[in-house]
Amino acid sequence: MATARRRDAAATRAAILQAGIDAFTRHGFDGIGVREIAQAAGVSAMLVNRYFGNKEGLFAEVVEVSMTDRTVLTGDPATLARDIAAALVRRTAPDADDLSPFLLMLRSASNQRAAEILRAGIEKHVEAHVYDVAPQTRGTGRAALVLSVIAGFWLQRKVIGSTALEAADEEELAGTLRRLFEVLLP
Amino acid sequence: MATARRRDAAATRAAILQAGIDAFTRHGFDGIGVREIAQAAGVSAMLVNRYFGNKEGLFAEVVEVSMTDRTVLTGDPATLARDIAAALVRRTAPDADDLSPFLLMLRSASNQRAAEILRAGIEKHVEAHVYDVAPQTRGTGRAALVLSVIAGFWLQRKVIGSTALEAADEEELAGTLRRLFEVLLP
DNA sequence: GTCTATATAATGATAGAC
DNA sequence: GTCTATCATTATATAGAC
Numbered sequence: 163m164a165t166a167r168r169r170d171a172a173a174t175r176a177a178i179l180q181a182g183i184d185a186f187t188r189h190g191f192d193g194i195g196v197r198e199i200a201q202a203a204g205v206s207a208m209l210v211n212r213y214f215g216n217k218e219g220l221f222a223e224v225v226e227v228s229m230t231d232r233t234v235l236t237g238d239p240a241t242l243a244r245d246i247a248a249a250l251v252r253r254t255a256p257d258a259d260d261l262s263p264f265l266l267m268l269r270s271a272s273n274q275r276a277a278e279i280l281r282a283g284i285e286k287h288v289e290a291h292v293y294d295v296a297p298q299t300r301g302t303g304r305a306a307l308v309l310s311v312i313a314g315f316w317l318q319r320k321v322i323g324s325t326a327l328e329a330a331d332e333e334e335l336a337g338t339l340r341r342l343f344e345v346l347l348p
Numbered sequence: 349m350a351t352a353r354r355r356d357a358a359a360t361r362a363a364i365l366q367a368g369i370d371a372f373t374r375h376g377f378d379g380i381g382v383r384e385i386a387q388a389a390g391v392s393a394m395l396v397n398r399y400f401g402n403k404e405g406l407f408a409e410v411v412e413v414s415m416t417d418r419t420v421l422t423g424d425p426a427t428l429a430r431d432i433a434a435a436l437v438r439r440t441a442p443d444a445d446d447l448s449p450f451l452l453m454l455r456s457a458s459n460q461r462a463a464e465i466l467r468a469g470i471e472k473h474v475e476a477h478v479y480d481v482a483p484q485t486r487g488t489g490r491a492a493l494v495l496s497v498i499a500g501f502w503l504q505r506k507v508i509g510s511t512a513l514e515a516a517d518e519e520e521l522a523g524t525l526r527r528l529f530e531v532l533l534p
Numbered sequence: 535g536t537c538t539a540t541a542t543a544a545t546g547a548t549a550g551a552c
Numbered sequence: 553g554t555c556t557a558t559c560a561t562t563a564t565a566t567a568g569a570c
Contacts, residue, residue, distance in 0.1 A: 210546095313504065324495075382565085
């Protein structure tokens with residue numbers, strides 16, 4: 163980021179972390195190098211290892227920060243299925259440029275070490291949040307299925323770029339997704 | 349493969365292609381090198397480029413072959429939702445070692461060029477097959493949603509390795525998935 | 535038809551200067 | 553606290569021998 167001051171450890175660290183969130187979400191763990199992340203943060207590549215140990219350490223912290231931001235799953239039980247469906251359609255719209263933790267997961271899951279870090283982060287933060295807003299899903303596997311549907315839709319619409327989902331009527335899409343979430347969150 | 353004869357172009361080509369299917373499905377486009385694929389096929393790395401142009405050319409042919417094999421979506425309209433759910437749970441079981449085209453997609457989608465090849469293959473073969481067995485989904489986006497749910501479930505259970513989905517009761521899982529597909533394939 | 539050897543470029547990580 | 557310079561490794565792709 164632009165505001166990284168020289169000789170300010172905290173600001174430099176924060177700039178690298180933010181650049182890491184952006185880069186890993188857009189390109190995946192294997193799709194970006196530490197040099198490019200450092201350049202985006204306005205520092206030399208060496209400082210990535212200085213502050214985060216190595217590339218994997220930076221990724222772990224990126225996952226931790228990204229997964230704690232909550233924007234898709236809202237808290238009103240009465241309208242939960244509809245709200246999730248609406249947010250999902252909106253945030254995956256063709257012109258949306260959204261740095262979602264689901265994108266971070268989808269684009270880094272092919273790397274085995276990254277997948278393990280992601281699994282831990284998802285279970286600790288995202289899945290746990292589903293249990294908070296929908297306690298009835300505990301022990302049923304349905305919370306994990308909610309995340310499966312969200313991830314699968316994000317994959318097809320924004321990573322693969324399905325033309326059927328780009329062309330589909332957004333209201334009809336949201337309506338169908340709502341019915342899926344109503345099955346999972348009764 | 350072991351049966352690649354020396355000085356047999358067709359057999360060598362086939363051996364490389366099969367090794368490519370295996371390697372790209374297990375490790376993704378960025379997670380494997382042409383050296384390793386050639387070694388698994390019992391030939392030198394040079395022959396990959398000789399027969400397929402380059403790594404991307406081999407990947408394109410791997411996608412083409414993988415996507416034409418049909419094993420998840422069966423053809424009986426009356427039991428379609430139930431059959432897809434059952435096959436999905438069975439083929440993603442913790443001890444299953446399944447070289448699914450969905451795994452190929454999930455592990456290679458982070459690469460932009462691979463994603464474009466995958467999108468074309470999915471729309472040409474897999475999505476088209478959904479239209480064959482469920483013509484009523486045409487133009488609704490629901491065929492693409494079926495693929496989203498399948499891909500999302502495969503991701504969480506076999507790529508990420510969700511402990512909730514590994515521990516979940518398989519009959520309950522199949523039942524819930526069946527209800528999802530019944531929403532999408534009425 | 536297939537090989538070995540190599541060109542070229544990029545990667546993650548480290549050493550040591552300032 | 554941050555840099556430049558560099559190491560060791562790996563990648564794809566190609567040249568030329570047999």
